[in-house]
Every structure is written in C-alpha cells, then in structure tokens.
Amino acid sequence: GAGVSQSPSNKVTEKGKDVELRCDPISGHTALYWYRQRLGQGLEFLIYFQGNSAPDKSGLPSDRFSAERTGESVSTLTIQRTQQEDSAVYLCASSSNPTGGGYTIYFGEGSWLTVV
Amino acid sequence: GNSVTQMEGPVTLSEEAFLTINCTYTATGYPSLFWYVQYPGEGLQLLLKATKADDKGSNKGFEATYRKETTSFHLEKGSVQVSDSAVYFCALKRGPDKLIFGTGTRLQVFP
Numbered sequence: 769g770a771g772v773s774q775s776p777s778n779k780v781t782e783k784g785k786d787v788e789l790r791c792d793p794i795s796g797h798t799a800l801y802w803y804r805q806r807l808g809q810g811l812e813f814l815i816y817f818q819g820n821s822a823p824d825k826s827g828l829p830s831d832r833f834s835a836e837r838t839g840e841s842v843s844t845l846t847i848q849r850t851q852q853e854d855s856a857v858y859l860c861a862s863s864s865n866p867t868g869g870g871y872t873i874y875f876g877e878g879s880w881l882t883v884v
Numbered sequence: 885g886n887s888v889t890q891m892e893g894p895v896t897l898s899e900e901a902f903l904t905i906n907c908t909y910t911a912t913g914y915p916s917l918f919w920y921v922q923y924p925g926e927g928l929q930l931l932l933k934a935t936k937a938d939d940k941g942s943n944k945g946f947e948a949t950y951r952k953e954t955t956s957f958h959l960e961k962g963s964v965q966v967s968d969s970a971v972y973f974c975a976l977k978r979g980p981d982k983l984i985f986g987t988g989t990r991l992q993v994f995p
Contacts (some may be wrong), residue, residue, distance in 0.1 A: 801982065801983060803985075809987075809988075810973070810985060810986065810987035810988040811928075811973060811985040811988070813982060813983075813984070813985075816982040818980055821980075824981075824982055827982075859927070859928065861928075861983075872930050872933070873918075873930070873977075873983055874930075875920075875927050875928040875929065876927060877926075877927045878927055
C-alpha cells in the first residue's frame, strides 16, 4: 500500500478482554515500530523490529503486552487482560534503511483503544 | 542513554509572531535529528530532518539547525499562522537504534 495501514482504527473493549491491533507497514520497509500515545501526552516507545534482528522490547510496559512480526510484513500488537490505563492511541511506523542517515519514518493513523 | 528534551508547552502566540521551540539531545556518536508534527485529529508526519552537524532542515517555513556544540536542534519559524497550531515532537535516531521522541510541545496560534 501507499502508506502504513493500521486496523482497527477504533476499538472499544471491556476491561479484562484481550485485544489485537494490526499494522501493515509500507512494502519493503525493514524497520517497524509501535508507540503508544495517551490523551494529551507524548509518544511512549513500545517495541521495535528491525529485519531479522531480535526485537527491542524494552518499552513494553508489562507482560500483558506482546508483539509479533511476520518477516518484513505485518505486525500484531496484543494486549491481554486490558485495563483502563491501556486506553490510548497505538501508533505503528515503518522505515527503510534504518542504519543509514536521511531515511524517513512513516506513521500510520493509529488505532484508538478505549477500555471501559 | 540517548534522550531528547523539549521545552514544555503550550506555547501560545499571535499570528505572524516568531516561533522558537527548544530541543536538546543526549546521544553518543552522531544521531540524525527530526521534527515531527501532529495536527489536530491527524497522524504524525515528518516536518524536517538533519543528518549531520551544521545541517539545516527546512519545510513549510520552519527551520532547525543541527548544532553539535550545543547538542541542540531548535525549531524556528519567522511568522506563524493559525494553521501551524499543532503538537511538535523532536526526535533522534542513532544508527540502527530505535527512534526516540521528546514529550512534545503544543503550539497554539491565535488570530
């Protein structure tokens, strides 16, 4: 596709349920990021995939959060046993040539998650 | 570790005023530096970037110069418009490491 695609765009879930958020990066992009943005706050890094390297999971806030990526394509962020504090926009981004200078990182529109 | 510090907002200006949003960084080596913008109701988009010392990134009337001696990448615009109202994020990336964002600065421009 032309850009980073995320689904669902909006999700309302009950506390305690599991949710899956999907990201389709730009074709050919080897790097993929997940960030979280709570209402009125900055970007919180969650996880970073780069090619075949082990993902950088240092930003995942708890073991309820996990993410997978199939090769250099789709990624899924899973939140188990959702809590109200998980309510946020979850942003996915991708880039090519992440070790070089001058590359650009492209963001998706985000998945708005509301836990009630 | 690598980090980015931005001035806190909101920054409130009248139309045609001069804008500066401060950004300083801490990093080993030579990171690339970025400014991203998030307009109300929209996703993040790259505003400008600089990949080495003394480079100046520019776009839509905004400028930022990569200053290694002061580890800064301040965003400036000579004459802001109401349509510039948004949240601005400074960010850095060093080699293959993850992109690191500042906390964001909200700009409000009034007519």
